[in-house]
Amino acid sequence: MNANTIKVGVSNKEGQLGFMFTKxxxxxxxxxxxxxxxxxxxxxxxxxxxxxxxxxxxxxxVSRSEALRRLVEANFK
Structure with missing residues (x-):
C-alpha cells in the first residue's frame, strides 16, 4: 500500500477522526x-x-440475538 491510498479525515459522526481510503x-x-x-x-x-x-x-x-428478538416481539404483540 502506498502513501496515496489512505487519507485521515473527519467523520460525519461527532467529529471523530477516521481513515478514508481512496477506493x-x-x-x-x-x-x-x-x-x-x-x-x-x-x-x-x-x-x-x-x-x-x-x-x-x-x-x-439464526443468531442468539435474532432468536431472543423474536421471542420478545412475539410476547409483546
Whole structure:
C-alpha cells in the first residue's frame, strides 16, 4: 500500500477522526440498515437453557440475538 491510498479525515459522526481510503470504504447510507436501537443487556440462564437456546439457533440458523428478538416481539404483540 502506498502513501496515496489512505487519507485521515473527519467523520460525519461527532467529529471523530477516521481513515478514508481512496477506493471503497465507508459511504453515507452504505451497509446493513438498522432495525432498531441497540442496548446491551446481561441475561442469566441455566446451562440447560443456554444449551436449548443454542440448539434452537442452530436448528433455525439464526443468531442468539435474532432468536431472543423474536421471542420478545412475539410476547409483546
Amino acid at each position: 471503497g470504504g465507508h459511504r453515507e447510507g452504505a451497509g446493513r440498515k438498522s432495525i432498531g436501537v441497540t442496548k446491551k443487556v446481561s441475561l442469566t440462564l441455566t446451562d440447560e437453557m443456554w444449551e436449548r437456546l443454542d440448539m434452537h439457533c442452530e436448528k433455525h440458523r
